[in-house]
Amino acid sequence: METKIYLALYKNKRSWRKEPVKACCDWLTRKLTKGIYSHCEIAVEKIVFTKGSHYEQESYFECYSSSVQDGGVRCKEINVADGKWDLIPLEKVTENEIKGYFGRTKGMAYDWWGAVGIVLGIKQKRSKFFCSEWCFNALYQSENGWRFGPNDLAVMVR
Known part of the structure; x- marks a missing residue:
């Protein structure tokens, strides 16, 4: 069975009342990167077979x-099929x-300045990553991901 791999793009709008800091960061990212993500x-979709x-x-x-x-950089299980994400097959x-x-x-820190730098043109630190930078670099075996936000990456892989 072939492993399916996707670019998962977060589109959910969090509650300002329940998660004000996360809602603010999501809103600001969308505004600065001019998109919905x-x-x-x-x-990476993992298939398991259970026996009943x-x-x-x-x-x-x-x-x-x-x-x-x-x-920073990590791997974890996330339910990206819950309606809060768009999935683009890779x-x-x-x-x-x-x-x-x-x-x-693995374990390298989150790059706050690099994430802000997408808008301001500040170059990244090679020892830190923001989400779309890491994903771009992994997909294209490159070090140029610091130039792209999640909305840019969505357009590039479609």
């Missing part, structure tokens, strides 16, 4: 990115390429 992940009265197929998503909430990248780049960057 505030975050992105590379999502018969075998059933279930899936979950192993997601790779750099996240403010998680302090055909020209393998799971091994994603895991290889992750292995080289």
Whole structure:
């Protein structure tokens, strides 16, 4: 069975009442990057088979990115099929390429200045990453992801 890989783009609008800081950051990212997305992940679909009265197929998503909430580059399970994300299939990248780049960057800090730099033209620190920078670099085996926000990346991979 072929592994499916997606660019997952966060489009949900959080509650200003329940999560004011996160809602503000999402809103600001969307405004500054002129689009509907505030975050992105590379999502690798994992299929598991469970045995009950018969075998059933279930899936979950192993997601790779750099996240403010998680302090930088990490991999974690996220339900990107919950309606809060748009998924764009990625055909020209393998799971091994994603895991290889992750292995080289795991634990590196979130790049606040680089994220702001998309709008202001400030170049990134090579030891830190923001979400779309990390995803671009992983997808294109490049170091030029500091130039692109999640909305730019969405247009590029479609």
